Amino acid sequence: MEASCGSISAERGWLVSAQQPEEAAAEELSPLLSNELHRQVSPGVSFGFSVFNLMNAIMGSGILGLAYVMANTGILGFSFLLLMVALLGSYSVHLLLSMCIQTAVTSYEDLGLFAFGLPGKVVVAGTIIIQNIGAMSSYLLIIKTELPAAISEFLTGDYSGSWYLDGQTLLIIICVGIVFPLALLPKIGFLGYTSSLSFFFMVFFALVIIIKKWAIPCPLTLNHTEEFFQISNATDDCKPKLFHFSKESAYAIPTMAFSFLCHTSILPIYCELQSPSKKRMQNVTNTAIALSFLIYFISALFGYLTFYDKVESELLQGYSKYLPHDVVVMTVKLCILFAVLLTVPLIHFPARKALMMMFFSNFPFSWILHSLITLVLNIIILLLAIYVPDIRNVFGVVGASTSTCLIFVFPGLFYLKLSREDFLSWKKLGAFVLLISGILLGNFSLALIVFDWINK
Template identity: 60%
Template sequence: MSINAGEVIRVATDHGAAEEDMASETTPILGMRAEPLRAKGASFTSSVFNLMNAIMGSGILGLAYAMAHTGIVGFCVLLLLVSSLAAYSINLLLKLCDQTGINSYEGLGGRALQKPGEVLVAVTILVQNIGAMSSYMFILKTELPAAITSFLNPETSGGAWYEDGRTLLILVTVFVVLPLALLPRIGFLGYSSSLAFLFMLFFTVVVVVNKWAIPCPLPSNVTHIQISNATESDCRPKLLVISSKSAYTIPTMSFSFLCHTAVLPIYSELDRPSRKRMQNVTNVSISLSSLLYLISALFGYLTFYGHVDTQLLLGYDTYLPRDVLVMAVRLAILLAVLLTLPLIHFPARKAILLLFCGDGSFSWVFHIISTFLILALVMVLAIFVPDIRNVFGVVGSTTSTCLLFVFPGMFYLRINNQPLRSLQSVGPVCLLVFGLFVGLLSLSVIVVTWAQNP
């Protein structure tokens, strides 16, 4: 999969929304205000898998490159910082849900900034998720045919239907994405999310195993990057690195924890919902995701050291050509991306529901029509636009940052109406400032990348 650090920033994964719990944006279904006759919701385990699927995506492929340009200690510090801030921002959203009885991100925007805030959040979610879905479908279109044909006889001539990326994209969209996207509740995706997690776990195991399959120093006669005078010093891990490329790390890691539009729908459908129980779901999901991120990045870095590629799998292609495990893990990552698409679809459809049906009432007719329209739009973008990721890269760097850091901090300050100098405002203000910093940094990274590679 040809994904560089800039693309990791652009494909930020933010997913999920529940439809049957949308009868009213202010329906008090959470915490102590839960309805007494509420149907049994999603289990704790299913909710963890759904949130982990919302967190983890193709961004895991770029984290070894991030470690190579920050060092092991620097990477660990940043990983702890970003994961903690992501958990804290989710905690703010959950607090606001309990305080207001509102169970949607758009509803919190409306409470904080009136109708303009509600529309702002809906448009932000819609743009972010359509961009993410288009980017993921673009990846499937370009990489899925190669992943399939890698298992076949290399002497086989081309021209088969499975070598056409557009044909494969249409087939997997119609027979996999569409049925899952038509499900009315996000809790139903627990099984597909567990499969996506297993694929990510498989990727991590393969990265660990292949640490001892590639010698160090790297053999220069097989690499696509010319390595001269390779010495044992190339095999010494660096604990702390500061360079211009280190600027890629914070946006890349930040967007690797983007899951905030999935949190409230998952909370709404959680069995025996309470803020503490949902926070436990969040903590488990972020902790397990961080562990997989750390292990895959560490062993990927310790395999290639300073020569790690912006997309980890490219290095294995070079040194382990036609390796069965590498070919299998590439297919597994693509399947994980495929199973993530329905989760991204949920909040996009919910945003359209709010924009065009302000009452938020559930309708099967609108549900089906909007599902078809969104999937048709993103499929057309992925098939006919040469490089849609560049367009959504700039927009995504701002919308992702807003959803991840800026909106939670801003909404908390507005709804609680706390003075900025009060102790309760310190955390939200820091989150808001950090979000603005990450947004400007990621936008700068994309612009510099464009300038270097026009």
Template identity: 50%
Template structure:
């Protein structure tokens, strides 16, 4: 064991204060094993278990109160994104079996990534992503993690507000039976996105603790469950093949299939599922699926507020959340694909609307999806605010003024992006292709490699070799995603398969 030495521990806790200062001389360093604790117990136990009577808190003085179920709701809501609308399109371009293989692989890799995060945080008693970066690589590591979290989550929030801006006016027009171009403020997407941000998103974002959002997260997941039920139901209501006029409107059938329909001949593949498919669009679906389980910035904040926390309990929450989303993703993709087959569009609800623009069920589903993405924005905003606090005001006491100002400033900037930069989605694509692989693959792996004591796991041990391989996989995914985006730009064709 290394000689005892004095080191500094920094912890960000939900009440906004940072507990820092020199550890006792007997405290373990990043390069030591479970060293002696003058108050008894290992570092991980002191950092994450509730403080026993008579023992002073060391890593956190915050007593988590969020239940297991509420934590599952919050993490599941963080995973669930608007990308579920594009998964049927992804299945159409991969085939059912290949899609299932890819989805399973991504879910397992995401669970392993969270395992690395939790194990790293347990070694040093830190439950802030940015502070893991600081512990591993100093200030550059902290800034890199904070920047990746900020860019990734701002891109995600902007995509959710884009959905509100584009879909809510159509829903209102349909409900009120208005003409498509009625010049009223309540059918203007720019006004509506501001109204929703001020009336719904901002009050939820001002909550001091993430755990309080468990109820809204549960309701949001209920809305997406309704979406899934509707997709399954419509599979047995929409005819296949579609009427020729509707098929032409969707615009996704080949010339040979259209000719076969006109001649009254069966079109091979038109209503038959494909199990393995490789085409020019298949490569675009891989990054979509790779980022379908992005929730890593929210894992440690949820862990911090968990009642009676332990690494095993948080891993169970993560695995259950990933499993629930895995089932919902696969069922939504499968029944959406089996409804339209090759005629499915990159945004599934658009396909239903073209088949029957006045379908009441699909209208209700649109409302449910709008509700779900609206209630997801506050969950995604929490890690961004924490990252900004880490960069700007790490050593300061909690301030309601700063807490409110950061949330208001973030929502203002995102609203301005959504209103005045309609073509910024390409930039968001670049952000997602760079920050998401860092947060899911690269950072958890290299933080684990640096933080895990070499006495416990040598550099050539199997866990560390696996972690390095995981980081390399992230680099390859980043290079692949950026290559697809550049090729897409150079060729002048926009291929959208949805995004997380």
């Protein structure tokens, strides 16, 4: 298995087998749990590095689109929705950890097995694989399209045709030289150093957004051949809206849900946490989500207050347009691309673990098998990023279904199935609300994407 928990804590206990109607599932699970609980592990990953790893799993390219979401929901509307999604995300993690304590299960896939037998395990593992491959491919696609443009802004003169301005060549070099070696690491905790670097890049991005708010005047002016052209005369365009609703507002919650998706990395990080306990891991989760919420909100707020209704769907494009060849903006663009790049190896871990549990759960750890699966995953996401031009649209459908399942539907459904509490208990009612919210949001966002495709 990918990440071993060993003896997670005395707090972790077995459910009495007589209470479980799924005896066959429990019997299939027992050898796996026995191996998990007796395996010797290293002392564990510190609280700080665990927070950095979880933040790296949470934060990615989603930070670039939240200012656009604020422009279509208003400041107060955005604040309420972002806070609601963050709290629901934290609560769903709380349910996952509660089920882990009750069942001694150490992976998301095994929760599916414990709840619904082998079909449950296959559905969860398949959902994780599809979602993670889609996320990694979309991240690499962003790097392929944006990195050459970011490099060219530092150059003067015509360098077209150079290998370092070719997106495919750069992507292959990056995957071979950075993504594959980092993804080969045996434990997710080893990525704490790269995750902390990614976190500081995100903080730097937020600080630049704040500073550049006063570098771009409103009404907006566009610099062209040393002359400034005012593209907006309406002073109302420079007034922030507290509430705003349009057809684009419907994409707000799906975008936010994707921005807080970290649930496939929760249990691997929990397994390697130093002095692991439910309370300690919940504190890791709450800290990571709170810091991510703060950076998301600050970036979205000052990005919106810079461009107002003219904010681009990808925030940095606006700065490239109105502050061309600004060294700070060019630098922060490279930093964000590097932060997105460092997220890819982290997502490799749950994807590889899901594959291992689907096909090789009874095999002992082998570096050969570990390396081969990592290589296969790396080749798949690289080929998708290179040869599928509309991959973001394709995986938009996949993300609308898989992300909502992993954040809302599965935690709520599994808790309702496994918990012995009365249905009117607060936790079960919360799990029911989580389940219904996930089903409604997933179907609604999926319908919107399909409707948008039909119109185009």
